Amino acid sequence: MEYEAVIGLEIHTHLKTRSKMFCACSTEFGKPPNSNICPVCTGQPGALPVLNKEAVNLAIRCGLALNCTINKKSVFARKNYFYPDLPKGYQISQFDLPVTSAGFVTILLSDGTEKRIGITRAHLEEDAGKLVHQGAEGIEGATASHVDLNRSSVPLLEIVSEPDLRSAEEARAYLDKIKAILQYAGVSDANMEEGKLRCDANVSIRPAGQPEFGVKTEIKNMNSFRAVERAIRLEIERQKQALAAGQKIIQETRSYDEAAGRTVSMRSKEESHDYRYFPEPDLLPLLIDEQWIAQVRAELPELAEQRIKRYQEEYGISAYDARVLTLDKAVSDFFDTAARLYTGDKKAIVNWLTTDVLGYLKTENLELGQTKLQPANLVEMLGLIDNKTISGKIAKELIVKMLQTGEPARKLVEASGLQQITDAGALQSIIQEILNANPKQLEQYRAGKAALKGFFVGETMKKTRGKASPQVVNQLLDKLLAD
Numbered sequence: 001m002e003y004e005a006v007i008g009l010e011i012h013t014h015l016k017t018r019s020k021m022f023c024a025c026s027t028e029f030g031k032p033p034n035s036n037i038c039p040v041c042t043g044q045p046g047a048l049p050v051l052n053k054e055a056v057n058l059a060i061r062c063g064l065a066l067n068c069t070i071n072k073k074s075v076f077a078r079k080n081y082f083y084p085d086l087p088k089g090y091q092i093s094q095f096d097l098p099v100t101s102a103g104f105v106t107i108l109l110s111d112g113t114e115k116r117i118g119i120t121r122a123h124l125e126e127d128a129g130k131l132v133h134q135g136a137e138g139i140e141g142a143t144a145s146h147v148d149l150n151r152s153s154v155p156l157l158e159i160v161s162e163p164d165l166r167s168a169e170e171a172r173a174y175l176d177k178i179k180a181i182l183q184y185a186g187v188s189d190a191n192m193e194e195g196k197l198r199c200d201a202n203v204s205i206r207p208a209g210q211p212e213f214g215v216k217t218e219i220k221n222m223n224s225f226r227a228v229e230r231a232i233r234l235e236i237e238r239q240k241q242a243l244a245a246g247q248k249i250i251q252e253t254r255s256y257d258e259a260a261g262r263t264v265s266m267r268s269k270e271e272s273h274d275y276r277y278f279p280e281p282d283l284l285p286l287l288i289d290e291q292w293i294a295q296v297r298a299e300l301p302e303l304a305e306q307r308i309k310r311y312q313e314e315y316g317i318s319a320y321d322a323r324v325l326t327l328d329k330a331v332s333d334f335f336d337t338a339a340r341l342y343t344g345d346k347k348a349i350v351n352w353l354t355t356d357v358l359g360y361l362k363t364e365n366l367e368l369g370q371t372k373l374q375p376a377n378l379v380e381m382l383g384l385i386d387n388k389t390i391s392g393k394i395a396k397e398l399i400v401k402m403l404q405t406g407e408p409a410r411k412l413v414e415a416s417g418l419q420q421i422t423d424a425g426a427l428q429s430i431i432q433e434i435l436n437a438n439p440k441q442l443e444q445y446r447a448g449k450a451a452l453k454g455f456f457v458g459e460t461m462k463k464t465r466g467k468a469s470p471q472v473v474n475q476l477l478d479k480l481l482a483d
């Protein structure tokens with residue numbers, strides 16, 4: 001049977017505030033354990049929460065960037081559960097009245113088409129602390145576990161998507177898009193390695209064409225973008241095999257085991273009534289008026305959609321290229337800087353970025369910021385191509401060296417003798433040697449097999465290790481082959 005996957009993501013992102021959600025403690029990452037704490041964020045009896053206005057500003061900002069409705073009235077609620085990293089015994093979150101709801105984002109699919117993914121809601125909540133296990137990874141093998149409450153009560157926004165995603169690739173594209181939006185809007189660094197972005201996935205499958213949803217499982221413990229994509233792919237496959245074997249899918253929470261390459265059952269899936277949500281009695285309802293929303297809107301930085309438009313209008317870049325360039329804010333910022341420095345056609349920058357640079361990042365599984373390439377160095381390389389110091393072919397090797405070393409283009413060219421050979425005299429004698437060494441091909445060419453010119457061009461390039469100017473080689477060959 002043909003199955004279709006149905007996927008929804010819950011993304012938790014830290015909001016870039018200086019202080020915590022309900023107290024004045026710092027949110028700075030990487031501080032000594034339990035140094036950023038106070039009676040409020042450690043849940044001391046009688047300590048009262050005070051809402052951080054900047055967290056609300058960022059939630060509104062994010063809501064606008066996600067095309068959401070900003071709700072005039074929202075309510076904080078207690079989500080009750082027990083865990084050692086949650087001293088209060090409940091998390092302050094939002095339940096039936098979230099701060100923003102009913103938005104959408106557009107993702108770019110691999111075939112170049114676009115798809116709209118609904119956002120159910122984005123609500124404010126506080127983070128929990130962190131357990132640090134000693135002795136072994138995971139709680140089972142640990143000899144001791146320490147509680148670090150520095151993260152306790154750091155502001156979070158939970159972004160819940162509609163079940164609109166149909167494959168692991170779409171889920172990845174959506175996750176990439178949300179990360180980019182968070183970065184463009186200046187709401188969060190969205191750094192998954194520092195735990196500033198976390199993602200859980202709800203996954204089910206159903207016979208293709210069936211309108212009802214199948215039984216879903218929730219996948220947790222995915223620690224990288226790649227892990228999210230892989231875990232979802234594995235879970236879809238597991239569910240297909242289970243159904244094919246006549247088993248039933250159980251509604252449960254499953255943990256992704258990266259090393260083993262599978263998902264494993266953690267616990268039966270809790271329902272919202274298990275948390276006994278009730279309105280937080282220590283906080284008033286959050287009221288947001290039109291004026292507040294208008295103020296946040298006026299302060300919104302340039303978002304990806306606006307950059308896409310600007311790139312097309314200012315530089316004549318295609319809609320598709322503009323979309324690819326803006327998928328990652330770091331790449332788009334790099335392009336903007338390079339475009340200001342380069343006096344030639346900006347499309348050259350686009351081509352190098354979207355093919356060679358993004359290709360390199362994908363193969364090496366790196367982000368642009370993890371390489372050493374600088375906009376000024378790329379622009380210098382383009383200048384060397386423009387003035388024919390190097391060939392396009394050599395530039396392809398050069399850009400990899402620049403990504404790895406961060407050295408300026410000219411220095412690398414001079415150090416490794418990569419300059420293009422344009423000296424017609426030197427090239428003519430090389431070509432003459434090649435013609436002499438291949439009399440059979442020369443004879444066939446003169447007998448009318450014109451395609452053999454490519455063979456001679458290739459031989460010349462081989463002999464000069466790619467450094468011969470293709471233009472000069474072509475001119476010379478035309479002349480010498482006609483003799």
Ligand SMILES: [Zn+2]
Pocket residue numbers: 020023024025036037038039040041042
């Ligand atoms: Zn505190």
